[in-house]
Amino acid sequence: MASTALAGRSFSERLVDFLEIIECRPVDTAEEREAVFRLRYDAYVREGAIPIGFTKRFTDAYDDTPNAWIFGIYVDGDLASSIRVHVASPQHPDAPCMMVFSDLLGPEIGRGHSIVDPTRFVADQTMARLHPELPYATVRLGFLASEYFRADIGLATVRAEHQAFYKRLFGLKPLCEPRHYPSLMKPISLMAIHYPTVREGIMARHPFLRSTAQERAALFGRMPAVPGVPLVPQPTHFEQVAAG
Secondary structure (H helix, E strand, O other): OHHHHHOOOOHHHHHHHHHHHEEEEEOOOHHHHHHHHHHHHHHHHHOOOOOOOOOOOOOOHHHHOOOEEEEEEEEOOEEEEEEEEEEEOOOOOOOHHHHHHHHHHHHHHHOOOOEEEEEEEEEOHHHHHHOOOHHHHHHHHHHHHHHHOOOOEEEEEEOHHHHHHHHHHHOOEEOOOOEOOOOOOOOEEEEEEEHHHHHHHHHHHOHHHOOOHHHHHHHHOOOOOOOOOOOOOOOOOOHHHHHO
């Protein structure tokens, strides 16, 4: 089993090793997507974020936008977690973050900036207990998207009680008070980083967030990457807040 391969290692080492024994891929088939929607439903109901429903699936129109990737993370062939990643840009401005935080983020898109917006992070309850590395491996996909698309801004739109995790891992900082999000019963907060400024420091602290061009292309390659030139920080309206 995958869990036995990580015994006796430090948590940092286990995170690196965990990436070698999981399968992470975009979910494209109807069957794979339905499995993700059911996993979402179970997780959101368990946390009291949505009401119990007869369909036992949780999806929305943003699952079908051209700038969205839905990922499944598999352990020993079983779906363990999922996350959805949107890349908002002047070419594709629609993303879940715009539904609630357009007053803060819309002007950034208007200035030509790109924004990575990971949402719908869910995990199987049993898998999460067995593999404490799983949340880190899952949210890593948003970081890889920021690298592949040379993002200006990286986000987390999360409930207030989850802010500490994202601040500790990525240095994300809240930009406003939590707001109501349609379809969810609990408010969410907007956290952000200015990616070009913080990327090197984050990867130095957390080596498991490093990736190869080949890995990023396999995950996001249905859209072309931004040419691999050095990231030059371009000022954003809230760079001082987001970069800290």
